[in-house]
Amino acid sequence: MMTAVLRVVDLEKSFLKGDKRVVALQGLNLDVEEGTFLTVLGRSGCGKSTMLNMMAGLLSPTSGRIEFRGRPVTGPNRDLAYLTQHDTLMPWRDLQHNIEMPLEVRGVGRAERAAVASELIERVGLGGFEKHYPRELSGGMRRRAGLARMLSAQPDTYLLDEPFGALDAQLRAELQADLLRLWYGSGKTVVFITHDLEEALLLGDRLIVLGPVGRVLLDQRIDLPRPRDLDQIRLEPNFVKLHKVTADALRAGSVQREEGAA
Numbered sequence: 001m002m003t004a005v006l007r008v009v010d011l012e013k014s015f016l017k018g019d020k021r022v023v024a025l026q027g028l029n030l031d032v033e034e035g036t037f038l039t040v041l042g043r044s045g046c047g048k049s050t051m052l053n054m055m056a057g058l059l060s061p062t063s064g065r066i067e068f069r070g071r072p073v074t075g076p077n078r079d080l081a082y083l084t085q086h087d088t089l090m091p092w093r094d095l096q097h098n099i100e101m102p103l104e105v106r107g108v109g110r111a112e113r114a115a116v117a118s119e120l121i122e123r124v125g126l127g128g129f130e131k132h133y134p135r136e137l138s139g140g141m142r143r144r145a146g147l148a149r150m151l152s153a154q155p156d157t158y159l160l161d162e163p164f165g166a167l168d169a170q171l172r173a174e175l176q177a178d179l180l181r182l183w184y185g186s187g188k189t190v191v192f193i194t195h196d197l198e199e200a201l202l203l204g205d206r207l208i209v210l211g212p213v214g215r216v217l218l219d220q221r222i223d224l225p226r227p228r229d230l231d232q233i234r235l236e237p238n239f240v241k242l243h244k245v246t247a248d249a250l251r252a253g254s255v256q257r258e259e260g261a262a
Helices: 048-055 095-105 110-123 139-152 169-183 197-203 237-261
Strands: 004-017 020-033 037-042 063-068 080-083 157-161 189-194 206-210 216-221
Touching: 004 048, 004 189, 020 048, 020 189, 020 216, 037 048, 037 197, 037 237, 048 063, 048 157, 048 189, 080 139, 095 110, 095 139, 110 139, 139 169, 169 197, 189 197, 197 237, 206 237, 216 237
Parallel strands: 037 189, 037 206, 080 157, 157 189
Antiparallel strands: 004 020, 004 063, 206 216
């Protein structure tokens, strides 16, 4: 039996909007196994990002709890690295020093953090851009830099919130391949939020579809061989079957949302 790195127990999160209470998540239960690449799919507003923010310790539950390695998540944790939808590179730091930042926060010495950052810059294909500032990098290069900075923290677990959503199809495919190459065989755990069905199937070992207020509509193992290339696996019978099952779950979630809004 695999160990649950992250455990979500009866999780609820609500917000006050004016004088109205808005429920973002309700009654969510989920275990994330060690070494797994979990993709989480759902329509906008289903609570995906809210769940990830609570896993990262940036939001507190209204009720229920999240545990990381058996301990309640009560705030940010250096063993969890978070890559958000938005560019969070520091504009006053060049690429080298942006990637060094998590190591600097930990008190790692200058020579060691420079060596780690230089290796990661090469691994994500940004060699030669060490002294460039974020404003001098393209959107795709900034996403690669974000990946490198996340990896420099040397976490047990990566949390990624639709990191490639704003990119064109070709660049997204390149970064998906980069992420899989960097993760595969590492033993690290990934929770990856997306709204793209094919991206969820391409990347994940396991796929969760969330409906309104974080209701789990599908919990599916993705037993497709690795390494994966979307153009190649798209025609495999098992991919076609998984695609249909997942699309059906997403449609069911849309119906539930419309019924709830009526």
